[in-house]
Structure formats: structure tokens, C-alpha cells
Amino acid sequence: MPDSSNLTWLFFxxxxxxxxxxxxxxxLLVAIIQAFPLYRFTLVPEGSAESNMWSFIFFIAFIASLWSNIALAVKRLHDLDKPGIAALILFVPVVSIVAFLVLCLFPGQPGPNRYGRRTNEPAQP
Incomplete structure (x- = not known):
């Protein structure tokens, strides 16, 4: 079972x-977490108390997933030995699709770089 501190590091x-x-x-996990309350929202009558509840849950999931996507992109850019501020390009329509594909397809820098000794772990002080 994964350590909760590792999951906190990965997503936040x-x-x-x-x-x-x-x-x-x-x-993908972040997208599924975000999509579930949206799916549930579409199943209930519009304007009902349940509709309001699911829209609020979706809002909370969206805010949390927004930060999680940024944190993941920053760490992925670090693996490519690029500054994390470049993650802002994910907010540019159309360009964000290309940026996502680049982050998914291009291999990271082998060995240590200025952002950490190894992939898939926090930077050591």
C-alpha cells in the first residue's frame, strides 16, 4: 500500500x-476524480438539492485537481531539466494539448539533475 506522504508529495x-x-x-487519476462528480451531477434533476451538492463537490474536486495537475507538470518538467514555471503553458488553449503530449512522450534526463537525484522522488536538500 502506498505511503500517504508519497501521495501527498506526488499530487500536491x-x-x-x-x-x-x-x-x-x-x-489520469486526477481526471477520473474530477469526472465522477460531474457524471453524478448529470444524473440528478436540475435545480434539486442533490444537484447543488454534486455541483459543489465538482467545484472542490476541480480546484484540488487544478493544483494537482500543476504540481505533476512542474515535477515532470523538472525531470526534463526545465523550470517548473513552464507549466503555465498548460493554461494556453491548443498549446496545452501539445505540451501534455510532450510531457507524456519525451524521456526525462537520465541521472541526477539540478531538480533531484532520481526520478519519482522528492528533491533532497
Whole structure:
């Protein structure tokens, strides 16, 4: 079973590096978590109390997933030995699709770099 501190690091911290697989699978999990309340919202009558509840849950999931996507992208960029600020390109329509594909397909830098000694772990001080 994964250590909760590792999951906290993966989805909410920006230090260290992640591999292509960890980036893609982490992003997929975030998308599923975001999609579930949206799906539930579509199944209930519009304007009902249940509709309001699911829309609120979706809003919370969206905010949390937004940060998680940024944190994952920053760590993926670190693995490519690029600055994390470049993750802002994920907010540019159309360009974000290309950026996502680059982050999923291009291999990271082998060996240590300025952002960490190894992939898939936080940077050591």
C-alpha cells in the first residue's frame, strides 16, 4: 500500500521529479476524480438539492485537481531539466494539448539533475 506522504508529495508538492508514466497515470487519476462528480451531477434533476451538492463537490474536486495537475507538470518538467514555471503553458488553449503530449512522450534526463537525484522522488536538500 502506498505511503500517504508519497501521495501527498506526488499530487500536491512541486519539488523533485516524476517519470512519464507517473505523470500520465497521476493525471489520469486526477481526471477520473474530477469526472465522477460531474457524471453524478448529470444524473440528478436540475435545480434539486442533490444537484447543488454534486455541483459543489465538482467545484472542490476541480480546484484540488487544478493544483494537482500543476504540481505533476512542474515535477515532470523538472525531470526534463526545465523550470517548473513552464507549466503555465498548460493554461494556453491548443498549446496545452501539445505540451501534455510532450510531457507524456519525451524521456526525462537520465541521472541526477539540478531538480533531484532520481526520478519519482522528492528533491533532497
Amino acid at each position: 508538492k512541486t519539488s523533485g521529479r516524476v517519470s512519464r508514466a507517473a505523470y500520465f497515470l497521476g493525471g
